[in-house]
Amino acid sequence: DFVVTQSPDSLAVSLGERATINCKSSPGVLYDSNNKNYLAWYQQKPGQPPKLLIYWASTRESGVPDRFSGSGSGTDFTLTISSLQAEDVAVYYCQQYYSIPFTFGPGTKVDI
Amino acid sequence: QVQLQESGPGQVKPSQTLSLTCTVSGGSISSGDYYWNWIRQPAGKGLEWLGRIYSSGSIGYNPSLRSRVTISRDTSKNQFSLNLNSVTAADTAVYYCARGNTYGPPHDYWGQGTLVTVSS
Numbered sequence: 001d002f003v004v005t006q007s008p009d010s011l012a013v014s015l016g017e018r019a020t021i022n023c024k025s026s027p028g029v030l031y032d033s034n035n036k037n038y039l040a041w042y043q044q045k046p047g048q049p050p051k052l053l054i055y056w057a058s059t060r061e062s063g064v065p066d067r068f069s070g071s072g073s074g075t076d077f078t079l080t081i082s083s084l085q086a087e088d089v090a091v092y093y094c095q096q097y098y099s100i101p102f103t104f105g106p107g108t109k110v111d112i
Numbered sequence: 113q114v115q116l117q118e119s120g121p122g123q124v125k126p127s128q129t130l131s132l133t134c135t136v137s138g139g140s141i142s143s144g145d146y147y148w149n150w151i152r153q154p155a156g157k158g159l160e161w162l163g164r165i166y167s168s169g170s171i172g173y174n175p176s177l178r179s180r181v182t183i184s185r186d187t188s189k190n191q192f193s194l195n196l197n198s199v200t201a202a203d204t205a206v207y208y209c210a211r212g213n214t215y216g217p218p219h220d221y222w223g224q225g226t227l228v229t230v231s232s
Contacts, residue, residue, distance in 0.1 A: 040218055049225050095218065
């Protein structure tokens with residue numbers, strides 16, 4: 001199975017500051033034939049299902065604010081929240097969907 | 113707008129079978145480049161992908177649960193289902209159904225989730 005890890009486990013960021021979450025997949029999730037990274041990011045607030053933020057490592061889902069961005073390729077990826085808002089307090093998960101079983105990272109809790 | 117809704121018993125006894133149904137509205141489970149997933153989350157823990165059924169009917173499972181899990185569908189009702197047998201307390205979790213796109217994101221629409229507790 002693909003192993004997906006995240007760092008840090010949690011972080012506290014001041015309002016308006018940048019938050020950065022890292023995700024590693026072993027093995028890598030870049031599919032050579034289409035040059036796409038099969039890596040997604042989700043936001044989950046208490047009592048709610050996860051919400052898709054980013055797929056193909058850097059494609060923002062429709063309706064997601066542009067302060068959320070994804071980057072990286074192969075094995076190493078980053079989710080950046082450029083200017084943290086109060087409503088961004090949540091747990092963030094990355095997920096590889098290159099191969100089944102799809103696997104999620106353990107999550108990163110973001111607080112103010 | 114696609115909507116998914118999980119339904120089923122909130123409590124199951126140990127060693128019995130957990131059965132859940134996901135009802136989909138706003139789109140057909142048997143058409144398009146989509147697949148339909150089950151994912152679970154124990155309280156305070158992370159997410160585990162259980163399996164999926166494609167619009168074509170082909171099915172894939174998480175090998176960690178392969179011997180206990182079955183996914184099926186009823187296209188006439190636009191529903192797909194999860195059966196997990198021989199349950200233990202470790203299967204207590206919120207169970208979600210979600211849509212995946214073969215040429216896009218893996219889980220773009222989610223149900224609200226249903227809590228299943230395994231207890232005698």
